[in-house]
Amino acid sequence: DVKVTQSSRYLVKRTGEKVFLECVQDMDHENMFWYRQDPGLGLRLIYFSYDVKMKEKGDIPEGYSVSREKKERFSLILESASTNQTSMYLCATAGTYTDTQYFGPGTRLTVL
Amino acid sequence: RKEVEQDPGPFNVPEGATVAFNCTYSNSASQSFFWYRQDCRKEPKLLMSVYSSGNEDGRFTAQLNRASQYISLLIRDSKLSDSATYLCVVNIQGAQKLVFGQGTRLTINP
Numbered sequence: 385d386v387k388v389t390q391s392s393r394y395l396v397k398r399t400g401e402k403v404f405l406e407c408v409q410d411m412d413h414e415n416m417f418w419y420r421q422d423p424g425l426g427l428r429l430i431y432f433s434y435d436v437k438m439k440e441k442g443d444i445p446e447g448y449s450v451s452r453e454k455k456e457r458f459s460l461i462l463e464s465a466s467t468n469q470t471s472m473y474l475c476a477t478a479g480t481y482t483d484t485q486y487f488g489p490g491t492r493l494t495v496l
Numbered sequence: 497r498k499e500v501e502q503d504p505g506p507f508n509v510p511e512g513a514t515v516a517f518n519c520t521y522s523n524s525a526s527q528s529f530f531w532y533r534q535d536c537r538k539e540p541k542l543l544m545s546v547y548s549s550g551n552e553d554g555r556f557t558a559q560l561n562r563a564s565q566y567i568s569l570l571i572r573d574s575k576l577s578d579s580a581t582y583l584c585v586v587n588i589q590g591a592q593k594l595v596f597g598q599g600t601r602l603t604i605n606p
Contacts, residue, residue: 474540
């Protein structure tokens with residue numbers, strides 16, 4: 385079974401704080417993804433990575449950065465959190481030869 | 497126009513009923529199609545892939561119509577446990593990322 389874990393289920397931060405969201409997978413998958421999910425908008429891709437130290441912008445990268453120093457770990461960074469970044473953040477992972485993505489439990493981030 | 501469009505619902509149906517959802521996609525280069533299920537406050541999980549010939553998994557049947565660019569999901573003999581949001585998902589050829597519809601919320605009533 386694929387296991388994808390995220391560092392926190394709930395997080396409350398203040399405007400301007402730097403926020404780190406971490407995702408760890410145990411299946412040796414090459415591909416990792418960060419999404420945010422908002423009511424009425426569905427899941428939107430922020431960044432993804434095909435390999436260590438590699439990253440690609442998704443559809444809404446503004447205000448975010450990512451880091452992938454090890455294959456199993458993909459971090460999402462909010463350099464200066466803003467209230468419009470209050471959302472559910474979901475990490476996902478996929479193998480090289482499959483489209484199926486496996487999701488972590490999500491982090492509900494509130495920025496005050 | 498959104499790349500993947502679904503009726504957000506909510507759909508409220510009685511237990512035992514048959515319910516069907518449709519989803520349309522805009523990019524004719526889309527190659528892979530899926531239905532994911534998301535329970536309240538949980539992560540999305542793959543329900544089934546959708547193949548050109550149509551496929552069935554127990555009470556669930558998925559169909560793909562490439563000419564009209566839509567995907568359907570049929571649930572027969574619905575159970576209370578089928579209550580969830582169903583996400584239509586496509587993968588465009590050459591792009592290793594999925595595009596998600598906003599989801600259709602289904603509630604099965606006793």
